[in-house]
Amino acid sequence: MPLQIRDPHGASRAVAYLMLAAGVYNFVTGVLMKLGAPIFELIALGVASAAFSLTGVACLRRPGKLPRAFWLSVPFLSSGVVTGLNLATQDTSTGAQLFYLWPLLYAASYLSRVMIGATVATISAGHALVAFTFMDVGAALNDWIAITVAMAMTALVVAGLVERNDRLRDVLEVQAGSDSLTGLANRRTFDEWLGTTATAAAHGGAPLALVMIDVDHFKNINDTWGHATGDRALRTVADALRAAAPGEDHLVARLGGDEFAVLLRAGPQEAIGYAEQARAVVMAxxxxxxxxxxxxxxxAVLPGHATTGEELQRVADAALYQAKAGGRGRSVLAGATPAGTASYP
Structure with a gap:
């Protein structure tokens, strides 16, 4: 998205630290070290230093109070400030041009490719104004082309590194929330989902069903046929739980060992129907x-059998133990008497 801001917290800190540093630097080098300069120049640099410092404090202490448009405009405002200061001091040196790196790096780190391109164009135009104002045409042209190419290449490299880092972070987040054997969500992800969805269901949202699943006599499978076959059995169950789940608003998780859990936006009968469908897929x-x-x-279903996520898990576990005590190989709805796999109240 062209107006996307990547990592707003990092962006606010970057602007805050830069503005605070710029305020001090500008005051020391532009005011204290040039006390004999024209009074108008000293006043302008002093006001700029104060503005930098105040902006830095606002970004550090109250970033949420600043409008979204401010964060998007930062590279253009800062490029304009660098250009204005270079014009005011008639400075065409390499050191002065290096200050353009900050708005460039900010855009490349936190904004979209469209905004990065716009920032490079703004920097190029600003430097052209300074160079062609104070240098002869030939030297100005060479300097302008060199700076524009350097800024464009820097932007491409930094933006590429940032995007690669984002992709790696996304992969790590998926891996951190997934079970490596089955590809299902792990307990960490399940706990997060249970907390969020249970709260929504308790406050008038769609009912939330929790389906707890155990593989019967799984130890015997491992002991008789080996762990490789046991892993195949777990993947078979995982595939069946995924295949039977309706729609997309659900979570299928492996909690550990031979224990699985499914969160569904469903009522009691729909949840039992899902359980029997999953069992049929496994048996086929x-x-x-x-x-x-x-x-x-x-x-178990919330509301109805429970009022909180913790209670929902406890009640679903109790129903699971009821199914085991009733002979295994069956589904039990919380509060019902186990009566085989196809008979439910």
Missing amino acids: TDGLPGGPPQLSIGV
């Missing part, structure tokens, strides 16, 4: 030496 698979694994399933 072949290729495992001991045949498809059986599942014990407990189902």
Whole structure:
């Protein structure tokens, strides 16, 4: 998106520290070290120093009070300030031009490619104004082309590095929230979802069903056929839980070992229907030496069986233990008597 701001917190800190440093630097080098300069120049630099410092304090202490447009305009405002100071001091030196690096790096680090291109164009135009004002045409042209190319190349390199870093971070976030064997969400992600969705359901949102699943006699599968077959059985169950889940507003997770959990936006009967559909998908698979694994399933719904996420998990666990106690290989809805896989109140 052209107007996207990447990492607003980092952007606000970057602007704050720069403005505070610029305020001090400008006051020392532009005022204290040039006390014999024309009074108008000293006043202008003093006012600029104060403005930098106040802006830095605002960005550091109250970044949320500043409008979104401010953060988008920062590279253009700062490029304009650098150009204005270079014009006021008639400074065409390399040191003066290096100050353009800050708005460039800010845009490349926190803004979109469109805004980065616009920043490079602004810097190029600002430097052209200074160079062609105080240098002869030939030297100004060479200097302007060199600065424009250097800024454009720097922007490309930095933006590429930032985008690569973003992609790597996204991959790490996915890996941190996923189970490596099955590709399902892990317990960390499940806990986050349960907290968020349970709160929404408790405050009048769509009902939330929690389906807890255990693979029956999973230790026997490992002991009889080996861990590789046990892993295949777990992946079979994971694939079935994914395939049976309706729509996209759900979470399928492996909590650890042979324990799975599914969060659904569904009422009691729909959740039980999902549990039986998942069991049917598992039973229809072949290729495992001991045949498809059986599942014990407990189902609870908020509101109805619980009022909080913690309570929902506790009630669903109780229903799961009820299914195991009733002979395994069946689904039990919280509060119901286990009666096989197809009979529910």
